[in-house]
Amino acid sequence: MAPRLGANNPVISRTLSFISAANGAVRFRLHEHGSGALTLVKKIGAKVDPIHIIGGGLAGSEAAWQAAELGVMVVLHEMRPVRETEAHQTSGLAELVCSNSFRSDDALYNAVGVLHEEMRRCGSLVMRMADVNRVPAGGALAVDRDGFSKSVEDALEGHDLITIVREEIDGLPPAEWKNIIVATGPLTSAPLAQAITELTGEDGLAFFDAIAPIVLKDSIDFSRAWFQSRYDKGEGSDYINCPLDDKQYEAFISGLIKGEKISFHEWEATTPYFEGCLPIEVMAARGMETLSYGPMKPVGLINPHTPNIKPKAVVQLRQDNALGTLYNMVGFQTKLRHGAQIKLFRTIPGLENAEFARLGGLHRNTFINGPKLLTPDLKLKADTRFRFAGQITGCEGYVESAAIGLLAGRFAAFEQIERPHPAPWASTALGSLLGHVTGGADPDTYQPMNINFGLFPPLSVQEKDTTGRKIRRLRGKDRKAAYSRRALQEIDGWLAEFS
Numbered sequence: 001m002a003p004r005l006g007a008n009n010p011v012i013s014r015t016l017s018f019i020s021a022a023n024g025a026v027r028f029r030l031h032e033h034g035s036g037a038l039t040l041v042k043k044i045g046a047k048v049d050p051i052h053i054i055g056g057g058l059a060g061s062e063a064a065w066q067a068a069e070l071g072v073m074v075v076l077h078e079m080r081p082v083r084e085t086e087a088h089q090t091s092g093l094a095e096l097v098c099s100n101s102f103r104s105d106d107a108l109y110n111a112v113g114v115l116h117e118e119m120r121r122c123g124s125l126v127m128r129m130a131d132v133n134r135v136p137a138g139g140a141l142a143v144d145r146d147g148f149s150k151s152v153e154d155a156l157e158g159h160d161l162i163t164i165v166r167e168e169i170d171g172l173p174p175a176e177w178k179n180i181i182v183a184t185g186p187l188t189s190a191p192l193a194q195a196i197t198e199l200t201g202e203d204g205l206a207f208f209d210a211i212a213p214i215v216l217k218d219s220i221d222f223s224r225a226w227f228q229s230r231y232d233k234g235e236g237s238d239y240i241n242c243p244l245d246d247k248q249y250e251a252f253i254s255g256l257i258k259g260e261k262i263s264f265h266e267w268e269a270t271t272p273y274f275e276g277c278l279p280i281e282v283m284a285a286r287g288m289e290t291l292s293y294g295p296m297k298p299v300g301l302i303n304p305h306t307p308n309i310k311p312k313a314v315v316q317l318r319q320d321n322a323l324g325t326l327y328n329m330v331g332f333q334t335k336l337r338h339g340a341q342i343k344l345f346r347t348i349p350g351l352e353n354a355e356f357a358r359l360g361g362l363h364r365n366t367f368i369n370g371p372k373l374l375t376p377d378l379k380l381k382a383d384t385r386f387r388f389a390g391q392i393t394g395c396e397g398y399v400e401s402a403a404i405g406l407l408a409g410r411f412a413a414f415e416q417i418e419r420p421h422p423a424p425w426a427s428t429a430l431g432s433l434l435g436h437v438t439g440g441a442d443p444d445t446y447q448p449m450n451i452n453f454g455l456f457p458p459l460s461v462q463e464k465d466t467t468g469r470k471i472r473r474l475r476g477k478d479r480k481a482a483y484s485r486r487a488l489q490e491i492d493g494w495l496a497e498f499s
C-alpha cells in the first residue's frame, strides 16, 4: 500500500507536534498544510488537547475509534511506512500480520466468541469491519486481510475527530501530551521500547512467536487434496485437506526435526515461546504423535479419493483472502529456513507443486509486566499520562489486543471529558481480560494470555440455569453456556450505566 498524502503528510506531522506546545498560536498556521490538519483546526474547541495514540494496529485503531465516537479529538501516530517492523507487509492500519482468523465466533459456548459479541455491543470498529470482510471458515470468524485493514483505515481517516500522522515516536513524548495511549504492539520500535524500559524501571520481557506459510490455491493438486470442514461444520467445505499415510507422516516429522532452522542470536536463546503458537518443529520434537493429535489430526474428515482409507494425519489449509486464491497452512507456524520449508512442505500430498505467497518466519514479542505496572484503568503507575493497550500489555491475540484498545480508548476519552469510567464488570469477557492484565495475573510468572473461561470469576452457586438447576452442577457445554449468558447480560448492564 502506498504512503498517503493529506493527514499523513510528514509536514503536517511536525506541525501537529507543535500544536500542543502552543495551541493558540498554531491554529491558523495549520491552514497552510492540507485537509487533515484543517479538520483538526475546525474541531478545536475549549478542550484543545487531543488524546495521542501511538501505534495504529488492532489496539490503537480501536482505541482511536472509541475515543472519537465519544466526542474526543484523537491524533493517531503510526510509524509505518516511515519505519517498518519485521512482520508487517503494508502501511495499512490494523494489519493482520499472520493468520487471518479472529478464532471462534461462537458467543454461546466460547470465550473468544463472547468477547466478539461484547465488543460488537460496545460499537467496536474492528469487529464491524471483520464482519464486513468475513470469508468462509467454519465456526471461526476469518477475514480478507487487505479488505479488513482498508475498511478500518478508511473509517478512521473519514472520522472528523481523528487525525492520522505517519511518524515514529522514538522516545518519550513531549510533556505537553497529557493523555497518551501506547499501543505499539509486540514489535514496538527499539527507541520507544528503550524509553518505556527506562520509565518503568523494568526489563521488557520478550519471547518468540512464529508465522504460518500461505499457499496459492491454484498450485494445489486436487486429485490428492479435497475441500471439507472438520465434521462438515460451517459451509461443510471451508478447508483444503492434504492427507498423509504412516510412511509419509514419519518422513515428514523426521524432516521437520532435521530441517535447518533460523539460529538464535545469543541474547534470544533463552527466550520462551508462547504455548498457543508453537512452531511445528518444536511440537514435532516433543514426540512422534504430537502433531497427529494436534494441528495435523485426521478426525472428522473423509478423503473422497480413498474413502475407505483413514489418513494418519491431515494438513489443513484455510482461506486467507476474499477472492479465495490464497490459503494458509493452519497451525504451521515455523522457524525452518525458507529453502527447507519449500523442500519439506512439497513432500505433503497435494502440495508437490505448491507456490508460496508467504513462507513461515519468526517474530519478536515485547510486553510489559501489566499486573505490576498498570492501574485498573490501564494507566502506567509510574507516569499516569500514559495508558497501555493491546499486546504490549501482555494480552495475546488480535481480538484481545483490540479489546484492550477498546477499553483504553473509552477510559482515556471519559477522563478527558471528566466523566467516571469504571471497568467492565469482572464477569464479562472484557472485564476478565482487563482484570488479568492489570492485576489478576501473578506478576512473577506473567505470560501473555488469550481470553478463556478460566479468567472469568466462578459462577455463583445461587445462579440457576433455564431449567432451574443449580449452576454448580453444570458441566461442559452447560457450564460454558452459563458463563457466556452471564457475561452478555452484564455487559449490557455496564453499557447502560456508563455510555
Ligand SMILES: Cc1cc2nc3c(=O)[nH]c(=O)nc-3n(C[C@H](O)[C@H](O)[C@H](O)COP(=O)(O)OP(=O)(O)OC[C@H]3O[C@@H](n4cnc5c(N)ncnc54)[C@H](O)[C@@H]3O)c2cc1C
Pocket: 054, 055, 056, 057, 058, 059, 060, 077, 078, 079, 080, 085, 087, 088, 094, 095, 096, 097, 098, 099, 100, 101, 167, 168, 169, 170, 183, 184, 185, 186, 187, 188, 189, 192, 209, 210, 211, 362, 363, 364, 389, 390, 391, 392, 396, 397, 398, 399, 401, 402
Ligand atoms: C509476527 C506475528 C504474528 C502474529 N500472529 C498472530 C495470529 O496469527 N493471530 C493472532 O490472534 N495474533 C497474532 N499475533 C499477536 C497479536 O495479536 C498481533 O501482534 C496484534 O496485531 C497485536 O495488536 P497490537 O495493536 O497490540 O499491535 P500491532 O497490531 O502490531 O500494532 C502496533 C502498531 O504500532 C506501530 N508502532 C510500533 N512502534 C511504533 C512507534 N515507536 N511509533 C509509532 N508507531 C509504532 C506498528 O507499526 C504497528 O502498526 C502475532 C504477532 C506477531 C508479531
